[in-house]
Amino acid sequence: MTLTATKLHRSALSIPQTSTLSGLTLACLLAPGAWADTQDDTRLETVTVISTGVRGAQRTVADSPTPIDIINSEQLLKTGRAELSEAISKLLPSFNFGANTSGFQSTTRPLTNRGLGPAYTLVLVNGKRRHNGAMPAGGNIDTSGANAVDLDLIPISAVERIEVLKDSAAAQYGSDAVAGVINVILKSSASGGHLETSYGRLGDGQGENIKFAGDKGLSLGDGGFLHVSADARKRNQAFVYDKADANYRGYAPGDTRQDSWDHRALKNGDPDLEAFNLGYNAELPLTDSTRVYSYATYGERDATIYNNKRLAYSTASIPERYPDGYDPLNNIKDTDWQWLLGGKGELGAWNWDLSTTYGRNRNHHSSDLTINPTYGPASPTSFGDLATLQFDQWVNNLDVTRHFDSLPLLPFAVQVSAGLEHRWERFQTFAGSADAYSVGSYTYPQLLADGSRNPLYDLSVRSGLNGGPSRGAQAALVIRPEDEADLERNNYAAYLDFALNPTERWYIGLAGRVEHYDDIQKNTFALKLNSRYELTDTLAVRGTLGTGFRAPSLTQLGYSVADNRTGVNAQGVVVPALRYTATPGSALAKAFGASDLDPEKTRNLGLGLTWQPARRTSVTLDAYVVDIDDRILLSQNIYDTGNGAVNGILRSLGVAEGSWVSYYTNAFDTRTRGLDLVFDHSTPLGAFGDVRWSAAFNWNKTTIEGSRSTPANLAASGIEVIGHAAEGNLVAASPKTKWVLGANWRIERFAVNLQTTRYGKVETWADDARADRSFDAKWITDLDIAYSITDNLTASVGGTNIFNVYPDRNGVVASPSNGGQGIYGNPPFSPNGGFWYTKLAYDF
Incomplete structure (x- = not known):
């Protein structure tokens, strides 16, 4: 059997792209039908896929010069309750998915690639840049403030496959493609379709999840297609909480209610979520050599999640409104769309592609079951308009490519690709x-x-509030008129890419890209050199050298909010905290040592081996090093610890004493080293069907090579800008090792998919190193059993985390009065335990 992937509707070029051996491994791991006839002895290298990585070159899997993983639509639909971003992390060992489980960041969850945040992996749809989200990253793992693409707002029913380039591609696709590229390929068939519905919930009954999805292919004109897709999902909230310890005060000293309350001080977890996504992908021939194409996606998502409890004994309390305290609700509404129109064809010996695309993400915040305590009993308990954030992006591309049998001084085959890009944000x-x-x-x-x-009056005085309560709507992201932002940027880029084949066994790729940013008046040049050489018919070596440049995102430059949360202070006590995120150029940030943000400079080095020792066995091994200078992160929370220094600065600026301040800064120079190992083998069992085995491993370690120092005048006052916790987010918060082991057994009408993943040890660091916490490695096992009732109708049952494994419970050890904060830390997998589901699918 020869496997040939569906031809990629490559909107950037009309020429096919590359893949790799490691991509095949995971593509086949859980894909029923992909290896239905394993008795055929055709070698793996005959598999041709059309993919990402080398512009304008068609190559077989075994010829790939860079590591690319491929995830097909079948795999995505078998990840149970997961949305698109979490599904990627479940299937690929180099990706991890942060579990933000509190407040308004709960829908902005970081998908890290090779230990680097989402800002360093470029997202494409059909080879074209996807617009970013509006919400800056601000969770417990990724505090970069960069606004990553929200993959969950792409219809999962529209996805044919996802191609993940795990290597520098800054010179080819954009200077921000430091860790690689995720290319989402939309379905492009002109007939047939798929309908499915699924229902599931957690083992404890929470998190009920209902999904509907469908897609249909239609012919368009003579030789064209229109493929439409839609999906909808509803997920109920799932709490992740534990009790505060017995010493934690929910009520004032002497209040008899302290002895009887349940000590549940928070209701963190997955948000209650309702969402739908729509999309189409279309292409129409105009002449024998010219085609016009278009795609669009539209999505809405409404999320509601509880924030940390505001206790009866706190300065956020108004007893007349909530005598026992209150659990505020954060409401987040996302509206997202993107539309693309393009044409491609041939002009003489050149292939050309011209396109324009516009996208927008809008993020609106409101809140219920809360108050602005400064209005006392008269305060409203709902706030319908707290803040709105919006990001727009318009991208125009022209790409051309041509194959030459030879060129002067180059007596061998050469492919030349070039392009221009304008991006407005x-x-x-x-x-x-x-x-x-x-x-x-x-x-x-x-x-x-x-x-x-009145104990609340006395508490207020001790907290520096002079008898008044905490300021502003509680548990809410709030934007004031003076904090509003309106920033624009134009980016102009040109690239040149050469694909050289000096001999039949040797491939060389060379690409360069120049870019200009008009808002920061910066020019940059990115370079990529990669090569592959066949040592034998079954063994090849490949390597990459690249540079990159990531300008500060507009969110890092302009995001300014007042955020009423709870926080753990220097004494380990949970307290209400009015936190200002100030722009780096503001007077407030500069008073605490801020300066203009510098761009991040990056360098990538990769070296790998591909080996096919037998017909149905493949192994890839890829090592990498990524250096990032001037890495941008959020400073630690700066607040008064009792010596009056911070309050003095706040008072001089007219800012309320007791406030906490943070800002984005070039915090660290980092080095990330890692290793990807992927093994794949197929075993035919005759009458007992066949099994496809897979093992994938990632080792990843980040070290701090340099850090910014606190200005001397602030350090003398005991103020620290970048502390221990920020370092821990980079070097300890993600697992250093991850295993993904799987087997796909097909026998007659049954398909059984078993996968187990080992997430290595993680740590959560605090500003006070005594409060650092460690969480042991865990194995998470997923199972899916499908039965084909007819040729078109399939029923499935399955579970994710079927052994109901939880992260370790580990409270804030330095706290003298633990409020139940972060009991599970920041695990790299869902902390909700086992999830079970059933699904019915119909193909036509």
Whole structure:
């Protein structure tokens, strides 16, 4: 049997692209039908796929000069409750998915590639740049503030496959493609379709999940196609919480309710979610040599999640409204769309591709079951407009390519590709209603009705609030008029790419790209050199050398908010905290040592082997080093620890004393080293069907090579800008090792897919190193059993994390009064335990 992948509708070029052996491994791991006839002895290298990585070159799997993994639509649909980004992390060992489980960051979850945040992996759809989201990264693992692409707003029903280039591609696709490229290929058939529905829930009954998905291919004109897709999902909230310890005060000293309350101080977890996505992909021949193409996606997502409890004994409390405290709700609505129009064809011996695409992501925040305590009992309990963030992107591309049998001084085959790109971006934020950020005149009465001291008044005085409550709508991201942003950027780029074949066994790729950013007046040049040489018919060596440049994102430059959260202070006590994220150029940030952000400079080095010792066996091994200078992160929270230094600066700027301040800064120079190993083998069992085995391993380690120092005048006052916790996010928060082991057994009408993943040890560091926590490695096992009732109808049952494994429970060890904060840390897998589902699918 010869496997030939569906031809890629490559919107960047009309010429096919490359793949690799490691891509084949995972493509076949869980794909029923992909290896239905394993009795055929055709070698793996005959498999031809059309893919990402070398512009304008068709190559077989065994010829790949760079590591690319391929995930097909069947695999994506078998990841149970996962959305698109989590599904990628479940299938690929070099990817990890952060579990943000609290507040308004719960829908912005970082998908890291080779230990690097999502800002360093470029996302394409049909070879064209996907627009970014509006919400900056701000979770417990990724605090870069970069606004990554929200993959979950791409219809999963529209995806034919996903091609993941795990190597520098800055010179080919854009200077921000430091860790690689995710290329989402949309379905392009002109007939047939797929319908499916699924239902599932967690083992404890939470997180009920319902999905509907469908797609249909239609012919368009003479030789064209229109493929439409839609999916919808509803997921109920799943709490991840634990009790605060017995010493934790939910009520004032002497209040008898302290002895009877349940000590549940938070309801973190997955948000309640309702979402739908729509999409189409189309292509129409105009002449024998010219085609016009287009695609579009549209998505809406409404999420609701509880924030940390505001205790009855806290400065966020208004007893007349909520005598026992309250659990605020964050409401987040995302609206997202992208539309592309292009044409491609031949002009003489050249192939050309011209396209334009526009995309927008809009993120709106509101809140329920909360108050602005400064208005006392008169405060509203719902705020319909807290903040809105919007990101727009318009991209225009012209790409050309041509094959030459030889050129002067190059007496062998050469393929030349070149292109121009213009990218316009705009980041805007819009202020919410005044009642969310304004400050009322309410102060706690000094005495209660019975004449005794009011403990809330005394607590306020001790907290530096002079008898008043905490300011602003609680548990909310709030934008004030003075914080509104409206930033624009134009990026102009040109690239040149050569694919050389000096001999039948030797391939050389050379690419260069120049870019200009008009807002920061920076020019950059990115270079990529990669090569592959066949040592024998079954063994080849490959390597890559590349450079990159990532300009500060518009969100890192312009994001400014007031955020009413809870935080753990220097004494380990959970307290309400009004936190300002200030822009680097603001007076507030500069007072605490901020300066203009510098671009990040990157260098990549990769070296690998591909080996096919037998007909149905393949092995790839790829090592890599990625250096990033001037890496941008959020500073630690700067607040007064009792010596008055911070409050003095705040007072001089007219900012409320007791506030916490942070800003984005060039914090570290880092080096990331790693290794990817992928093994694949097929075993025919005759009457007992066949099994495809796979093992994939990633080792990844980041070290700090340099860091910015706190200005001397601030350090003398005990103020630290970049602390221990920020370093831990880079070097310890993601697992250093990850195994993905799987088997796909097909026998007659049954397909059984078993996968187990080992996530290595992770750590959560605090500003106070005594509060660092460690979480042991865990094995997570997934199972899917499918039965073909007819040739068109398939029923499936399955489970993710079928052995109900949880992360270690490990509280804040330095805290004298643990409030149940972060009991599970920041695990690289869902902390909700086992999830079970059933699915019915119909193909026509």
